[in-house]
Amino acid sequence: MAFACTTSRAQMVAVSTDVLMDALQTPSVGAELVVCERSSISLNLFGNHNPWGKTMKIVGIQPEWRYYFSGRPMHRHFVGVGALGTQYDITWKGKVYDGYAVGLGLTFGYVIPLSSRVNIDLHAGVGLVAYRQKEYFESDNYDQDYSYGGTAQANASGYCLLPTRIGVSVVYILK
Template identity: 30%
Template sequence: MRLTQKRVAAVLSHLREYVQIPDSLIIVKATGIDWNGLSAMVEKDANCPAREEVLVILKEQPEWVFDAQNRIISGRKKQLMDLRGGVPYNYLSEKFFPELRNTTISLSYKNDTKDSQAERQEDENDIVKEHGSSLHPSSSEVAGLENEENDTSLSTPVPSSGHFSSADDKIQRLAIKTNFLYDAILMPSLEVEYRIDNRWSVAVEGSVAWWKRDSRHKYYQIATIVPEGRYWFRTRKPWHGHYVGLFAGGSWYDLENGGRGYKGEFFMTGLSYGYMFPISRFLSLETGLGVGFLHTSYEEYLPLDGHYVYQQTSKTNWVGPVKLKFSLVWRLWDKQERGSR
């Protein structure tokens, strides 16, 4: 069942609790995508990516493009989805589409008279009108478009009047993670990632190990924090697929294993690549690798007669792998946007 049919069924099911009207009086009409409403919203939003190109498509591109055999091969929605890798379309999907999905119910009635059957039929045509569209991309960009407006009528009792808007997409915008690799070396880690939209997210990862045994001159103390911005490639669902990122971070450390010790800090920056896939409704696994530049400056010392004697200051530069990840991800904050009733 298509999205429009589901929306109609939900609204009529709600109304059935209050009013009884013969099924013969119910008429449902799917009017398709509200292109005029979308165009008006884009015109008012100066932050829309590729705004001028989007407006040209909305105003000048035909809703359907047919080949010589009268088959749909493209259209307005397809052009939007293909524009600049889908970035403008995802912006529209995130910001405008929920508001454009709506159901309008109107009731027309009059006292029983000797009006002709033609007049009665004309009045019945205005009983119920349903406006809806499936603006989110389907698994088939073109084939799915061909059936966009072929929703069938549903017979269910209808009440007086009202307006409903529905956008039932649950958006898991937040993810909390722990890196098993760091946890395994007794350096507990925590990462928080926020999804800005379907393509972009920001994350901050921190890890801390603060172990020491003074009697044996053993120190394993390190604290790291790494912010990162990520670009997600197009996938069927958010939080599922490949991404690339840009990160920069720093660390403070004191490392000694009974002999020469090293105390200092380092800075690193680079590019990351990763892949995340779900294992349940709220959990995912993520693997990733970060490659870049690391610079560290540290003091070397030796434990002598109960004191830590400074030896020298050293610096080291490194280019290569600087991050490795195998994380458990908990996706949460189901932000559910709904219209008014």
């Protein structure tokens, strides 16, 4: 990243929220800082607790570095390299998934400027996600069936190729 920066100017700072995640009752907030003529870094936080009355809790963080092809940050086409870290406890169709996941991926997107301070950011990304979780049926006696030395252990782990970012964000440029 340091070699991608050739000149440094006054930094632009923006805050955002992902409208699609908000619609899915998973509030999100993000901040983006321009670090070079064509690139920026961002940090997005998201989480939920029992959306739609479903037993679910998710908390996550997504740092990302973006390169803008237009020569102007926060404008038009970009590609990003990002990471994902999340902790979750989800009950789905009688099965419980309680664990964490980490991943790395690529994001592609397009930023549409609506005014000098407001943008719409369309983005989609895919990445390799590794997970480690306790996976069991609600009726199981998990604490006894999957314990070692009195401590419940994760019984499922692996990795898979998953979407890491899909969304439409409303961005407000502060400076």
